[in-house]
Amino acid sequence: MDLQKIKEIFEAIVLGSQSYMPHGHCYLWQTPLVGLHVVSDSLIAIAYFSIPAMLMYFAYQRRKFLPISIFLMFGAFIILCGLGHLLEVWTLWYGAYWLAGIEKALTALISCYTAVSLVNLLPQFLSLRSPDELERINQQLQQEVSSRELIAQELAQINQNLEARIADRTVELQTKNTQLMREIQERQSIEQSLARRLACEQIFSKTLQRVWTTADFEPLFQTLVQDVREFLQVDRVLIFQLNGDFSGAISTESVSDPSLSLLGQSFTDPCFQEKHAPLYQAGRICMIEDIEASPLQECHREFLRSLRVRSNLVIPILWKSESSDLDWQENLDDQAITPAHFYLWGLLIAQSCQGARSWDNLEVEALQQLSLQLGIALRQSKLMNRLQEELQEKQQTALALQASEQEARQQAASLATTLNQLQATQAQLVQSEKLASLGKMVGGIAHEINNPLSFIYGNLTHAREYSHQVFQGLDLYQQHYPNPVDPITQWLSEVEFEFLKTDFPKLLTSMKNGADRIREIVLLLRNFSRLDESELKSVDIHDGINSTLSILTERFLESTCGQVIQSHCAYDRDIPTVECYPGLLNQALFNLFSNALDAIEERCRLQEMFVPMVKVETRLICQQHANGLTLQRFAQIQITDNGSGIDPALADKIFDPFFTTKPIGQGTGMGLANAYQIIVKRHHGELWYQVNEQGQTQFVVKIPIEQYFSSPAATERSVSPAMTIDSLSNFAPRI
Structure with a gap:
């Protein structure tokens, strides 16, 4: 439905x-x-x-x-x-x-x-433009487009000119960069040479110390060959001890591989005994860079091949011969010594088995100095043993001849006097040899630096006067001819003449400051070559701190992290003058400040957003003297930095010599060790490291106001020369 x-x-x-x-x-x-x-x-x-x-x-x-x-x-x-x-x-x-x-x-x-x-x-429809208005707007737009095209063309032209200037500037910067790289390479080469020389001097100093403090030469020889092998970086270093007929055996060796060991083996070579031994006795040094390329006799080459030798350096160990014993005490200063006056005790041999290598002059000189000191020590040891034997014989003769007791006593007294004189002469020779070697090296370096410095320093004044006269003449020219021709106007704009006129005097001032810094370094090196002139003086430690900070101003203002390192000083003016060695104390403070700046720059490389800071505080402290009867006053210096800090696992090693956490080539590890040696050993003070509540690193120095010495010998303790060289190298200007 x-x-x-x-x-x-x-x-x-x-x-x-x-x-x-x-x-x-x-x-x-x-x-x-x-x-x-x-x-x-x-x-x-x-x-x-x-x-x-x-x-x-x-x-x-x-x-x-x-x-x-x-x-x-x-x-x-x-x-x-x-x-x-x-x-x-x-x-x-x-x-x-x-x-x-x-x-x-x-x-x-x-x-x-x-x-x-x-x-x-x-209203919107009524606001629409009529065709005439649109035509007029279109014409305006076309005119705007045309003007923008002209502007674009001008910008393109300017861009082309700018690119050309950039290209020219790039070429100039590349040229300067190439020059800078060449200077850096030269400086690195010099630093490497100085580092190797320093290592050589350290081995030399350690060997000297052991030579004259031990009567057992076997451990000394073993340590010596080990140090020499590590210094030369070779596969095998050995001491070949000769007999009277110039046959011999390997008495001591150090090898990089146990399969290279020749210890205890004896060798007899008629060719060596007749031809080569007299040459070594005359002081010959044999350097073979490659046995395959050297003009050797085939029998000698086969002999070296059998020992797996590829490169060989042989230094003779000599002492005065027995035939000149009577002249030894009378002609200690005799310089007319012929090869016949020397006895060839043995050979110091360095061998490279892995491949060919060259031997530079520094290595040869180092081994030659070591062999010379070994020869002197062996000779003195032999003379000491012989004199002791003679003394024993004289004493036995005195006991046997009671009738000649007085005469025997006189002879014994004469021998004792001779022995004392010989020991004094021995100590004097060792000290003079040591000071002569160190003074010669440091003095030579200072002399080589001072010669080119004199040319630079002497010409800076003339350069300043000449530049002033040139700029004055140009100012007069501009004053009397204010409208120069177009080429001159263009040249002035291209070279930035006004900037050049203001910057060139600053450049000369910077060069003078650099020359002054180098002159300070040369002065420090010269002072180092006169180690016996240090004196104990009473000084204001705040002056030493301020002078040390002044030396480091450049590092505070222009650190590698690109920030200004802030410094805060809080001095206790109640501290009186402190009895100390000012130069050594300043050197220790310099090492502590340098260590703080290094830590801050390391943190800068890892973290950019922080405010670098170094804080120095001093305080007068009174403590109970060791005798328990009087109070002793101390000046405490606390240096705080917010750098990268110290690993707690390494805290027990920071004052050890040669310990460093820096990459290879950026530190020797002697700065803090040197400071510890100066403050604790030299000034009987204290130096320790701690971390404050903010997690910042603090080094605390405590120096007694008055120095107390238990014996005159205590005043003769000094800092290791190797440490002093390392600290002086820290004064090198930074580019």
């Missing part, structure tokens, strides 16, 4: 009710009239249906500029109008006036809504 009812309603709306008369009755069904209305309404409907399509296409193409919604409403309105004309044709035969009425109602609704929307959009 529902479907039937819906069907009836639909037919009533679409087909019309039978009670309604079709519209064709109004035209009396006249065919021409009906046809006219049908054709007219159909054509109007087709036109109405095509117009919305064109409107929608136009609105879609101009959707960025026009409101598309109004065009949609216009299209709907026109389509409904076309639909109304189709219904006019439909109602000619069917009375579907309800359907026609509904269509007209929809048309009225949409047309009213469209009219209201047009009222709201009318």
Whole structure:
């Protein structure tokens, strides 16, 4: 029933009710009239249906500029109008006036809504530009485009000029960089040479100390060959002890591989005994870089091959021969000594088995000095033994000859006097040899640096005067000729003459400051070559701290992290003058400050956002003296930094000589050891390391105000020369 009812309603709306008369009755069904209305309404409907399509296409193409919604409403309105004309044709035969009425109602609704929307959009349509205005705006835009193109061309030209200047500047920087790299390489070469020389002097100093403090030479020889092998970086170092007929055996050796050992083996070579031994007795040094390329006899080459030797260095160990014993005490200063006066005790041999190597002069000089000291020590030991034997024989003779007791006593006294004189001479020779070697090395370095420094320092004053005269002449020229020709004007702008005129005197001042720094270093080296001139003085330690900080001003202002390192000083003005060795104490403070700056720069490389700081505090402390009867005053210096700190696992090793955490080539590990030696051993003070509540590193120095010595010998203790050389090297200017 529902479907039937819906069907009836639909037919009533679409087909019309039978009670309604079709519209064709109004035209009396006249065919021409009906046809006219049908054709007219159909054509109007087709036109109405095509117009919305064109409107929608136009609105879609101009959707960025026009409101598309109004065009949609216009299209709907026109389509409904076309639909109304189709219904006019439909109602000619069917009375579907309800359907026609509904269509007209929809048309009225949409047309009213469209009219209201047009009222709201009318101001926007009125604001649209006219064609003339659009043409004028287009011309303005074209002019703007033309001006921008001109600006772009000018920018391109400027860019080309800038690229040319950048290219020139790049070439200049590359040239300067090449020069800087060459200077760095030269400096690294000098530093390596000094480091090797320092290692050589350390071996030499250690050997001297052991030579004159031991009577058993076997442990000394074993330590010596081990140190020499590590210094030369070779595979085998041995001592070949000769007999009277120049045959011999390996008495001591140090090898990198146990399979290379020759210890205890004996060798007898008639060729060596007849031809080569006299040459070594005359002081010959044999250097063979490669046995395969050297002009050796084939038998000698085969002998070295059998020992797996590829490169060889032989230094003779000599002493004065027995034939000149009578002249030894009478002619100690005799310089006319021939090879026959020397006794060839043995050979110090360094060998490379893995491959060929060259032997430089420093290595040869080091081994030659060691062999010379060994020869002197062996000779003195033999003389001591012989004198002791003679003394024993004299004493036995005195006991056997009671009748000649007085004469025997006189002879014994004479021998004792001779022995004392010999011991004094021995100590004097050792000290003079040591000071002469160290003084010669340091004095030579100071002399070599001072010669070119004199040229630089002497010419800086003339350069300053000449530059002043040149700039003065140019100023006079500009004053009398204020309008120079175009080439001169262009040249002045290219070279930045005003900047050059202000910067060149600063450049000369910087060069003078550098020369002054080098002169200070030379003075320190010269002072080092006169070790016996140090004195105990009463000074204000605050002056020493300030002078040390002044030396390090450049590192505070221009650190490698690019920040200015702040320094804070809090002095206790109640501290009186301190009895100390000012130069050594300043040297120790310099090492402590340098260590703090190194730690800060290391933290800068790992962490950029922090404020680097070094703080110095002094304090007067009174403590009970060791005797328990009096109070002793101390000056305490506390140096605090907020650098990278010290690993607690390494805290017990920081004052050990040669201990360092820096990469190879950036430190010798002697700075803190040197400071400890100066403060604790030399000044009888204290030096320790601690961490404060903020986690910052602190080094605390405690120096007695008055120095108390238990014996005169205590005042003669000094710092190791090797440590002093290391600390002086820290004064090198930083580029």
